[in-house]
Amino acid sequence: PSHLNGVEEKQAEKAKLKLIREKQLKPFNVTQNVIAAIPLLRNTHDMFVKSVLQTLESLSIQAYLLEVHEAALQIRKLADPEFTDPSWRACLPGDSVPLKAYPKYQDNLCDILWPSLARQLLPRDAENLDLRSVRLGDRIYSCLFVDLLPKEIQSFSTLLKHTLAADIPFRIAFLTESDSLHTLKFKSLLATILSFSSKDNRLLSNANNLLNYIATHSDEAIVQLKITVCTWAPVGQMDLLRTRSAALARAIQSWGMSEVSEVAGDPFEGLTATLPSITAKSIATPTLLPCSSMIQLLPLARPASPWQSGAQLFRVPDGKLFPFQPGSSLQITWIDLIYARPGAGKSVLSNTLNLATCLKAGLTQLPYLAILDIGPSSKGLISLLQESL
Numbered sequence: 001p002s003h004l005n006g007v008e009e010k011q012a013e014k015a016k017l018k019l020i021r022e023k024q025l026k027p028f029n030v031t032q033n034v035i036a037a038i039p040l041l042r043n044t045h046d047m048f049v050k051s052v053l054q055t056l057e058s059l060s061i062q063a064y065l066l067e068v069h070e071a072a073l074q075i076r077k078l079a080d081p082e083f084t085d086p087s088w089r090a091c092l093p094g095d096s097v098p099l100k101a102y103p104k105y106q107d108n109l110c111d112i113l114w115p116s117l118a119r120q121l122l123p124r125d126a127e128n129l130d131l132r133s134v135r136l137g138d139r140i141y142s143c144l145f146v147d148l149l150p151k152e153i154q155s156f157s158t159l160l161k162h163t164l165a166a167d168i169p170f171r172i173a174f175l176t177e178s179d180s181l182h183t184l185k186f187k188s189l190l191a192t193i194l195s196f197s198s199k200d201n202r203l204l205s206n207a208n209n210l211l212n213y214i215a216t217h218s219d220e221a222i223v224q225l226k227i228t229v230c231t232w233a234p235v236g237q238m239d240l241l242r243t244r245s246a247a248l249a250r251a252i253q254s255w256g257m258s259e260v261s262e263v264a265g266d267p268f269e270g271l272t273a274t275l276p277s278i279t280a281k282s283i284a285t286p287t288l289l290p291c292s293s294m295i296q297l298l299p300l301a302r303p304a305s306p307w308q309s310g311a312q313l314f315r316v317p318d319g320k321l322f323p324f325q326p327g328s329s330l331q332i333t334w335i336d337l338i339y340a341r342p343g344a345g346k347s348v349l350s351n352t353l354n355l356a357t358c359l360k361a362g363l364t365q366l367p368y369l370a371i372l373d374i375g376p377s378s379k380g381l382i383s384l385l386q387e388s389l
Helices: 006-023 041-057 066-077 117-123 155-166 179-195 201-218 239-255 266-274 291-297 346-358 379-388
Strands: 126-128 133-136 140-148 170-177 222-234 259-261 287-290 312-315 321-324
Touching: 006 041, 066 117, 126 266, 133 266, 140 239, 140 266, 155 170, 155 239, 170 291, 201 222, 222 239, 222 266, 222 291, 239 259, 287 291, 312 346, 346 379
Parallel strands: none
Antiparallel strands: 126 133, 133 140, 140 222, 140 259, 170 222, 222 287, 312 321
């Protein structure tokens, strides 16, 4: 709603109150509030999404828009994977209303509509075990909060390399907000007045002056960044969770000398900050920095495959699966050049790519393959195809 001006916000509020009175709507106690959205925001939201996608595409960064049911599935799979079937589908406005009985709400039509989205996305209750850990479903989680960003800005791949080496499962969330300089106005004013009393006050005042100079004398935007990280272990394995949390803290500290904290008062609130679309808040320490420095920290440089699926699976250096389909319609033509020392596996890879060509989905007959080979390297592939027929 903050994106609306005062007049638009009042108009939206009057329109909603009028609808409630005319339709005699009662509170949506156990169902989704179908009138919560503000229609005036739809165009603003759609234009923002299109702008982000176009910008990413212009930078050769692969991104695609999730349909709302697919987005709900991804949120639930992250929140409670053991309790979520891959074919699960959220029940949302526009879908068929499920048959159900609410004997206590027979006089309220609002409560026989689509079930609560919150209960669909988080189907099982959570429990704070102590100040550092929380149980959600069949997992126990521990969260870390980045208090001090890397003194030397490093790419996300550096952090990923350390966590992969330690074999730690983790999830990281970056919350970025604009118009962040106003958060420092009062502090910087006090720091300027009291700069004579402490070196720290002078540092804060100088930092605020630098950020204001960057914002006013360049195209650089100053943003506010909060980073929350969590790791997990099966229920009942608290020692394993503590070991992973300590290893994750060391990995983050090696990411350009960052500093992290673990206790936040409410570990469940910290956990929800790592789940997409669950909350717009984060209890991590906010840091103001230029947008270009913030972007260097994001996981935007990982290799991505143009194929959603393929008969051949490779792995990128950080272990991510990379589907590959030779001879697909995504390419006008293709030339693969394989070079390595003797015995490194060039023939094995060539045979594997030829096999993937034969196993392409949708083929009704084998493709024509011509192999000029000095030696018996392709004999195994040919025998495999003959025996498979």
